Amino acid sequence: METASEKSESLALKPDRPVGIIGYGAYVPRYRLPATQVARLWSGEGEGDLPVKEKSVAGLDEDVATMSIEAARNALSRAGISPSALRAVWVGSESHPYAVKPTSTIVAEAIGATPYIQAGDWEFACKAGTEALVAAIGLVGSGMGRYALAIGMDIAQGQPGDALEYTAASGGAAYVIGPADESLAVIEATFSYVTDTPDFWRRAHQVYPSHGQRFTGEPAYFKHISNAAQTLMESLGTKPADYRYAVFHQPNTRFPQMVGKRLGFSDEQIKPGLLSPVIGNTYAGAALIGLSAVLDVASPGDCILVTSYGSGAGSDAMHICVTSAIEERRSRAPLTRDYIARRSEIDYATYARYRGKIRMK
């Protein structure tokens, strides 16, 4: 008979060949919509218990393809490899610009990675990005290819007046995965926890998503993140104190703080990767841009626990340890905070125009 500890040992996913992050790159668009703007319009109030301070809003000429291209260029600059050395370009999002026609081919062409590549778009609500990342770990870790690019990016839409409108934001990050001995951070193991949970969905031909109110918190976000993170730590024999930083999917400010606390992490461990208060919820980009903000400040030897969450529902947890290569590669592209600092505040009318909420015809 298998004991509980043997069982959890076998649950962590580890590649045959050690892999890591060779390069990473963030992207956040320039515009910001303060939550007070949304509150004033729909509830007649300006203050109170708002889920974030403000959210990032993409410009008129931006979409998941253009934002992914910029994040990918940043990741390639840090990786210092030729784009033609990539063997996969995978983009995870729930807001791909076309219903049929891959985002990944546009991105791959623009960065110069075509034609000898795998390309594909991943979908799993807010965990599409980490799902692409786990696939890249598998491709590189099996020896099928030396480098793979995984991106989590979204230009999230909330229905006017819906609670999601405060937080649904734009941004994400790209990661070049490659051999561990070339990496700026080694990905030691991953673990995923998935169930069929009806917390949030969007049917074909609908512009805005729907959510099942009573499913959104406890049985969805908290259950999946806790199980993924807890099981990964048990299987690796680690505890919260072994991590310098922890990043959780961040649909608002409070959820990641609460789940972190329950798992035994302190505010200090969570704060550097908690970007939702200032950029909102970037959906498939959220956990990955939280990680890029942490890599911007981490030191060699620091370990990071990253756990995403996607509605529907599932979580991917990852154990990542930073190497000495971080110091030199960090400065080869703009930092996550450079994008956050590049900020133009807009009002609700401008936001409505930028995000296509006013239909001219």
Next chain:
Amino acid sequence: MEVPRYWRLQKQRYALVGEICPHCQVKIFPPRDVCPECGGEAKQPFSFSGKGTVFSFTTMYDAPKGFEMNTPYTVALVKLEEGPVVTAQLTDLGEQPVEIGMPVEMVTRRIREDEEDKGIIVYGYKFRPVMAGTH
């Protein structure tokens, strides 16, 4: 724009890929296979850095078909650091005024959309003010 033409041009449009003259090293954009300096054959691809400065600019309040959703927008002649001058839209200006000599960098953006929500989305280069923190 018809789809085949768009497809042929997309490499140079997505990422400012031009040519370099093997005889006199002049960088060429858009690609034309013949060096404008020495007249020699020049077919070797060259990826421009995307860095440049605003040479002159104008703001468009009336736009041609396919560009209406973006008005008003600013079109500039940008002198690339490698030499050639290209015409392109400026983007991400926020409340920042445009000035001659302003350092800009290339980004790939949506240029236009045909047939409302049904047609192809055309992507291409634009320029934005150089971000703080870039080098």
